[in-house]
Structures are given as C-alpha cells and as structure tokens.
Amino acid sequence: MKMVIAIVQKKDSNHLQSALIEAGFRSTRLASVGGFLSEGNVTFLIGVVDPQIPMVMEIIREHAQSRDQFVSSPAATDLGRSTMPVNVQVGGATVFVLPVEQFEQF
Ligand code: 2BA
Numbered sequence: 001m002k003m004v005i006a007i008v009q010k011k012d013s014n015h016l017q018s019a020l021i022e023a024g025f026r027s028t029r030l031a032s033v034g035g036f037l038s039e040g041n042v043t044f045l046i047g048v049v050d051p052q053i054p055m056v057m058e059i060i061r062e063h064a065q066s067r068d069q070f071v072s073s074p075a076a077t078d079l080g081r082s083t084m085p086v087n088v089q090v091g092g093a094t095v096f097v098l099p100v101e102q103f104e105q106f
Helices: 010-022 050-063 074-078
Strands: 002-009 028-033 040-048 067-071 086-090 093-099
Touching: 002 010, 002 050, 010 040, 010 050, 040 050, 050 093
Parallel strands: none
Antiparallel strands: 002 040, 002 093, 028 040, 067 086
C-alpha cells in the first residue's frame, strides 16, 4: 500500500476531488499554503494499493493544470530583495508517493 500526497492548485481541486470519487478512490483533502508564494493550495492524501498507483497518477495528471503566474515573491520581500513581479510556473501537481507500513480503521 502507498500514500499518495498530491499538492494541487485550488482551481483544480474540486474537479480532481470529483474524479477521484468517480473512480472509487478515497481521499482526504487538506487546505494548505505554498511555502514560496504563500498562496492557498490543496493537498490530497490518497491511500491506495500498489496496482492502483498508475490510475491515480493519471487522474491527477488529467485534472491538475500548469499555469503561469506573475507574483511578487513574499520570500524575496522578506529578504529585502526587489519585489518586481516574477513569472513562475505553478503546478500542475506536486506528487509524493510514500510506503505505508500499516493501515487500520477502527
Ligand atoms: P509554492 O511553494 O508556493 O511554490 C509555487 C511555485 O513557485 C512553484 O510551483 C515553483 O514554480 C515556484 N517556486 C517554488 N519555490 C521556488 C524557489 N525557491 N525559487 C523559485 N521559484 C520557486 P510548483 O513547483 O508547481 O509547486 C507548487 C506547490 O507545491 C508549492 O507552492 C508547494 O506548496 C508544493 N511543493 C512543491 N515542491 C515541494 C516540495 N519539494 N516539498 C513540499 N511541497 C512542495
């Protein structure tokens, strides 16, 4: 079994959530904030058995869109650097796949 941790943009999160439910995957949705942009994003925790990994990856890939954003980086501001807007490409999705040692539901 694996835990898939997928960080996606808020704009994509409802469609991804619906697609996961439709495909029969269970997930937990957490409101999160990116460390660089300090913007809200959504982190999904998806517990799956190993053979389901390709399918869940495909669903995430299909529903997470990459977007260009012009931002004044808060990190740059904190460091006293120029706050001239910079172009960053955010997403589609940042995905981690972790082994699950044990899974119980009581
Ligand atoms: P943020 O940390 O807010 O980053 C948003 C976007 O800003 C990133 O998009 C990337 O294009 C850019 N960026 C991030 N750190 C940067 C830096 N030090 N210098 C220049 N540009 C930087 P993504 O890479 O698609 O990441 C989207 C979100 O996924 C991130 O939001 C963060 O919440 C999460 N994430 C990405 N990599 C991660 C990692 N290694 N560990 C944990 N979370 C991660």
